[in-house]
Amino acid sequence: MNSPTPANARISIIGAGPGGLTCARILQRHGIAVTVYDRDTDADSRDQGGSLDLHEEDGQLALGEAGLLEEFFALARFEGQEMRVVDPAGRVLSHHLPDEDEKASPEIDRGQLRGLLLRSLPAGTVQWGRTLESVGGPADGPRTLTFTDGTAVETDLVIGADGAFSRVRAAMSAATPRYTGVSFLEAWFDGMESAHPELSELVGRGSAHVADGERGLFAQRNSGGHMRVYIMQRVPVDWIAESGLRPEDTEGIRAHLLKTFAGWSPQVLRMITENDGPYVDRPLLALPVPHTWERSSSAALLGDAAHLMPPLGVGVNLAMLDAAELALALVRSSTVDDAVRTYEKSMLPRSTEIAQMLEGGAEQLLAVPGPDEIAQSGPARR
Incomplete structure (x- = not known):
């Protein structure tokens, strides 16, 4: 099959988390149609989790491409950048107080971030209550998305932003998360x-x-x-x-x-x-390192679907950077195939390098902080 132009392609994103919604927002901002499918029954059907710190070099960069950075700053908690390292006796070993104008990694609740992204999308972009069961079809497309409600959709590009147990990843890789x-x-x-x-x-x-x-x-x-x-x-x-x-x-x-x-x-x-x-x-949980797959011109992965790692400073930030790079590759490429190739050329080496640095890093969360960490005021963040 000849790969379609992104402007004429049927693009489907699985997962209405920060990564999937960021990708959809940037695509729509550049006039490219997209549909997001999510298993939640609606935007408020479950707790979205705790607080996130969005970094200047990835999460904030992605929000800038989405045209939402100033709205993020209006919601963000800059005081949330305060960080303490305490010992089991309750003694404060170090204490970072952010400067008044510090914007390196302000905090925002996950639910607030999701709400910000959802409000930026036209009504109907996200189809709620659509749980993906499987992805069929040839690697060069089109793909058939089958949902648990018995419906099916044909698409030219399926983007897996569906997290640790991604159904899209299952169509591309045999890898599964490990404890x-x-x-x-x-x-x-x-x-x-x-x-x-x-x-x-x-x-x-x-x-x-x-x-x-x-x-x-x-x-x-x-x-x-x-x-x-x-x-x-x-x-x-x-x-x-x-x-x-x-x-x-x-x-x-x-x-x-x-x-x-x-x-x-x-x-x-x-x-x-x-x-x-x-x-x-x-x-x-974490995916094996490195996690790679045979490239497909009709499927792509981002965030935890592509590179689930311990919570040591990447998480949502990396998912949003992936989303921005994939969306911009689609905006700037003549075909979907070219866009996926361009995206994976930068995403895979970056995620592999970071995953190798963090492999086994869950143990760091239990470690007694050393002098360097105390000087930096605490462990890496999400």
Whole structure:
């Protein structure tokens, strides 16, 4: 099949996260039609997660190409760049206070970022409640997208922005995410200033990291007086069941954690004992390194679908950079095939290099911070 021009191609994006929506926004901004399919029933059907720091060199760059940077700055929490490293006794080892005009990595809630991107798209761009089941068709296209509701769509380019368990990736690669050996347990806190004043004072307006080499805590302020804490452990992937507990047994899990973190100061342990509501189990997964596939002129991957890594400073930022580069390659290329070739020529080496640097990096989250890290005020971010 002859590859169509991007302007005449049927382009489908799977996944209405920051990567997929950024790609759609930039394409539409340049007059290229696109449809986004997402399994959520609507934009507000589930919690979107915690806070993100968008970096000047990738996430902010992508928002600039989307024409949304100033709107982002209006929503961003610049005070969220504050970072503390604390030891298990509650002593602050380092404290970074951002300058008044610092814009290197301001924070925004995931839900706010998604809302910003969704508002920039014409009504109907995102089709909700469309769960992709499989991708069929030849590598040179067209592709057939089959959804779990029994419907099917033919497309000239399918873009997999559908995360760790990407259905688009399954049509291009046999690789699957593997457990890193480190797991997060997410805890939520509401009304920080009124209900949790001691924790608010310990963490400050941004984030705080505590680790002793075996265990760790990462606290992250969100907007609206909320906070999330990620309780980090080196455990089997099914550690809750192996401990004779159930995910909904909040009190039982809390008691287990207090034994695990025995010896830590009561001040720091408030991050385990004062959470509002249940814990959420989040084992850390990563794709094999390097992750490559045989190129297809009718399919492309971005973000976690292409290069799932431990949460050590890339994540959404890299997904949005991928999205911008792929969209601009489509804008500037004569055919879809040329655009995919151009995009992968830069994306694959970059993602491989970063993934190799971060391979096994989940262990860093548990490490006692060294002098260099303390000087930099904390671990790498998302």
